[in-house]
Structure formats: structure tokens, C-alpha cells
Amino acid sequence: MINSEYKDKYTPKEPELIYLENYSALNNSGGGTNQVGQAGSTARFAISNNVLFAIYLNKVKNFDLNNPRSPKMLNEVDLGFGIETLFPYxxxxxxGALNGMHILDITNPYQPKHMTTYAHVVACDPVVVNDSYAFVTLRTGTMCGGVQNILEVVDITNLNSPKQVKVYPMQNPxxxxxxxxxxxxxxxxxxLKSFKVNDVNAIDKNMVQHLDKIKSTDIIAGPKSLIVIGNETICQFDYSNKANLKQLSCITIGKSK
Structure with missing residues (x-):
């Protein structure tokens, strides 16, 4: 059951879109036509093919950004209460939602279509994916009502029928x-922990690094550095050797309450 306190407070405002002077440069930094705005796994906004997807209450809305000075709302997909994060691939x-992971078909980003929902226990759940698997974290200590601290691996080779492969205990992911x-x-x-995941059935045996002094809440694997975001700091790490992170810089952004 969803924590009632969370539900009462879960009243975000309508997404506010602002013009970014360097939007075109940012959106075309990767080359090709299928451009994706880069963000962390807890992001509530995502960009793909000049279309912005945004969470508003129980809906995912999309906006045409071909004229970034005047974004135009296109459509919305109602996914039910508790949707939290977006990850385009x-x-x-x-x-990511309180009770599962929804998958939308954005072959035509102007008309997203709901494909399927993979259900799990109620908890906050950031998600990232590759060609074959989705990796989902569930944790306790939030208003989402989570009762487990786990990393869940889901087979998505058939997008219409995701299947759980493995569950690994974590500390507070x-x-x-x-x-x-x-x-x-x-x-x-x-x-912050890093794992080799070429064998999804042995992730627990393949942790390659644990930086226990870095408090972290999200991560962005950028083109030149790994950005690690915490409640108090944002840090950059050189990950040219992906199994051996080396801190480049850190800035303080505030004190956690």
C-alpha cells in the first residue's frame, strides 16, 4: 500500500519549460539524428529526437522542441499514480513508478504509446537499461513506502514481456x-559502488570498487567524466578506466537536512 503521507504531498506543479540559449548545441552534441538529452536515473525530464518528455502527476507529457523558444505540448500518456523517473533508450x-516500471514505445516520439508494465513491490525505483536488461533499485527510508534495499535485474529482450532475472541485496541504493x-x-x-555486469547472474561477485566516503544519490555517465550527485556535493570522476574511478573535482551545493 502506498504511504498516505507521500500521496498527500505528491502534488508537483505543471512542468515549466524555459528556453535554453544553447539548446541546439546541447541537443546535437552526440551526432546522428536520435539525440537524447543526458540526465541521471532519477530525472523527471528526458529529451529524445527534439522531443521533451516530462512527468506531471500521473502522466507523461511530451513537447515539441524544434522551436525551443516556443515548446509545444503534443500528447500525454496516463500511467496511473506514482510515476517518478524517465530513462530514454x-x-x-x-x-520508474512506485509499483513498477512502465515501458513506452517512442518510435514516433510525437505519439508515445504504452507497451507494458513490469510490476514490483511499492518503492522508489530509478532505472537504467541496455539492449538486454533493465537495472532497477528499490530502497527503504523514503515516503515511497519501500521495505527492501535491492538491485533488481529485469530481462527486456522482449519489451512486451519483461521478466525478473536476479535480485541482489544492497545497503540503500x-x-x-x-x-x-x-x-x-x-x-x-x-x-558509491561499481560492478561488472557482463554476467547478470553474478553481479554480487563482481563488485570492482566501493568509494564509501562519497555520499551519492545519482550518477551520470558523461562522455568525458562520471558525474556523482549527492545531497551536499557534485563530483567529477575520471572513468577512462571504468573499474578504477579517480576523483577530478568536487563542489559543495549545500548541507543535507
Missing amino acids: KKSLFV HGLSLAGDYLYVSEGDFG
Whole structure:
């Protein structure tokens, strides 16, 4: 059952879109036509093919950004209460929710279509994916009502029928990010962990690094550095050697309450 306190407070405002002077440069930094705005696994906004997807209450709304000075709302998909995060991958949009993971077909980003929902226990659930698997974290200590601290691996080779492959115990997992065969997991006050995930049935045997002094809540695997976001800091790490992170810089953004 969803925590009633969370439900009462879960009243975000309508997404507010602002013009970014350098939007075109940002959106076309990767080359090709299927451009995706890069964000962390806990993001509530995502960009794919000049279309912005945004969470508003129980809906995913999309906006045409071909004229970034005047974004135009196109459609909305109602997914029910408790949707939280967006992660675009190729022609799909993965939507993390309190009680599961929704998958939208964005082959035509102007008309997203709900494909299926993978259900799990009620909890906050950031998600990242590759061609074959979705990696989902569920945690306790939130208003989402979570009762487990786990990393869940879901087979998505058939997008219409996701299947759980493995569940791994974690300490207090938040956001996460993939870079090739390496998965980086924010463990909140317990630091940052990296795993080799080429064998999804042995992730627990393949942790390659644990930075227990870095408090982290989300991670972005950027083109040049790994961005690690916490309640108090944002840090950059050199991950040219993906199994050996080296801190480049850190800035303080505030004190956690």
C-alpha cells in the first residue's frame, strides 16, 4: 500500500519549460539524428529526437522542441499514480513508478504509446537499461513506502514481456548509471559502488570498487567524466578506466537536512 503521507504531498506543479540559449548545441552534441538529452536515473525530464518528455502527476507529457523558444505540448500518456523517473533508450522510454516500471514505445516520439508494465513491490525505483536488461533499485527510508534495499535485474529482450532475472541485496541504493559492462550505483550515505555486469547472474561477485566516503544519490555517465550527485556535493570522476574511478573535482551545493 502506498504511504498516505507521500500521496498527500505528491502534488508537483505543471512542468515549466524555459528556453535554453544553447539548446541546439546541447541537443546535437552526440551526432546522428536520435539525440537524447543526458540526465541521471532519477530525472523527471528526458529529451529524445527534439522531443521533451516530462512527468506531471500521473502522466507523461511530451513537447515539441524544434522551436525551443516556443515548446509545444503534443500528447500525454496516463500511467496511473506514482510515476517518478524517465530513462530514454533507443526507441523506448522507461518510466520508474512506485509499483513498477512502465515501458513506452517512442518510435514516433510525437505519439508515445504504452507497451507494458513490469510490476514490483511499492518503492522508489530509478532505472537504467541496455539492449538486454533493465537495472532497477528499490530502497527503504523514503515516503515511497519501500521495505527492501535491492538491485533488481529485469530481462527486456522482449519489451512486451519483461521478466525478473536476479535480485541482489544492497545497503540503500538510489540512482544508478551504466557505462558499457559497468554499473555504478549510488548507495546514499554508504557511498558509491561499481560492478561488472557482463554476467547478470553474478553481479554480487563482481563488485570492482566501493568509494564509501562519497555520499551519492545519482550518477551520470558523461562522455568525458562520471558525474556523482549527492545531497551536499557534485563530483567529477575520471572513468577512462571504468573499474578504477579517480576523483577530478568536487563542489559543495549545500548541507543535507
